[in-house]
Amino acid sequence: MSKILVELQVNGESHELAIEPHRTLLEVLRENLGLTGAKEACDLGECGVCMVLMGGKPVLSCLVLAADAQGQEIVTIEGLAQGGKPHPLQQAFVEHGAIQCGYCTPGMIMTAKGFLNSHPAPTEEDVRKAIGNNICRCTGYKKIVEAIMDVASQNAVQSGEELAKV
Amino acid sequence: MRLPPFECASPASLEEAINLLGQAAGQARVLAGGTDLLPAMKRRGIAAGLLVNIKGIAGLKQVSAREDGSTAIGAAVSVNEVTGLTAWPALAQAASRVAAWTLRHMGTVGGNLLVDNRCWYYNRSGEWWRGKEQCFKRGGERCYVFPSGRQCRAAASSDLVPALVAIGARVEVQSASGSRLLAVKDLYRADGAAPHTLEPGEILTHILLPPCPAGTGSAFIKLARRQTLDFALVNVAAVISLAEDGRTCREASAAVSGSVVAPTPLPVKQLEGREITTWLLDEVAGEAVKAMGFVTYAGAMDVPAGYRRQVAGVLLRRSLEQAWERARNA
């Protein structure tokens, strides 16, 4: 199978890659760019650990062809912290103990980030539904929902300025 | 699970996409959101040498009003966008129950209409199937769910389809030999192994919603184990239009999916010309649900057919009542 040239914008950096057309964005992020924050688990769109932002929206990178991600701004968990300072969502996950084994955390945070981008003042039920595509087997979701709600309320106070910067 | 190798084309126009599909002589598949196709290819359930990505075709990504009053939804419009279309509440309700929010902005309306039928056996990995006798849907000669069956009974699983069938929506389909228009219900056949009537070179381009007449209400109800990210065990949609007196039923329709091989219209015409009462709804729903015919539990085998049939009756009754209430307030 011949390779194709693809230019990807990931975490603000541009990468030119020669890849086979059937490779997924997840494979390329992990194997060509060394960004292993997004995880490979079910690989069928059910578990959410591969979630990254594409054009500001969360996508399951296991179901996106890398070639299809061309021309779109991609943000992975590695791109959230700014100048060594964790993103408010990352900070809130730490403070609320919303992490146990940590495996689902990158996907969970990227979904939350994408969700808050378009829903700045959600209810708790909205948040529970928004993370319906992300499976966590440790925490029972309670602390995760609390962490996201905490950022949503901070967000409301700061009229979204801080989050919108990323 | 990794994808097998294939070529991928991203045409900018519909003509180009149709040419590519025509040239590939059945070896190509349309790629829209990929949320159903790519998992199926990973599981080695579907094979294709060429994927024709239609997301770059601007004309397929718009919702527009047609001169005849209908609304044309481009096949590549996201399911999330449909949750915001308010003309037919049943359709918006159905859209908001598809998968999860994350999958709904990836998945398209056209892909939702052509989502593959589901089965506990079929949906296992290629690894699981290795060395086993293949079932009808995998090109073999047996069924694991219904061992005495002569045909695949994998379950129709789209949430939008029962709503679109009840509404009386149509689809526009194009190929090298021209375009055709068909009722949504005619996109399906009762064979789980080949559940769609589209020919290999054809692209579904638009879904056409009729204008919602005055005094009309519609509703959709889905039973699944979870609120999000779960295929329907049963889903039902109903539409009721009232006459000018606000009491007599002028027109009624309904459809069921999830536990059937092809989405099935349910005959609720008995309501027409009569004054609606809750008793009448009980009676008509109880009778109409019999038209479901064969009830399949291939999608989730721990939920038996008898229960599904009973639930379908209850959901039909409830969706008729919700549609009636909306019609009175319309």
Ligand SMILES: Cc1cc2nc3c(=O)[nH]c(=O)nc-3n(C[C@H](O)[C@H](O)[C@H](O)COP(=O)(O)OP(=O)(O)OC[C@H]3O[C@@H](n4cnc5c(N)ncnc54)[C@H](O)[C@@H]3O)c2cc1C
């Ligand atoms: C975890 C999970 C849960 C899900 N839950 C639900 C659910 O609850 N309800 C539900 O309805 N769906 C569900 N889905 C299925 C799917 O996500 C949606 O149905 C989605 O809308 C499919 O659209 P798509 O654009 O991704 O389709 P694709 O995967 O791109 O395509 C699906 C099929 O249609 C063909 N196709 C697509 N567009 C066209 C076209 N315009 N012309 C001709 N052929 C075309 C493709 O070749 C393919 O065979 C779920 C999927 C996953 C992974």
Ligand code: SF4
């Ligand atoms: S219902 Fe269809 S897909 Fe499932 S085992 Fe039987 S033949 Fe295969």
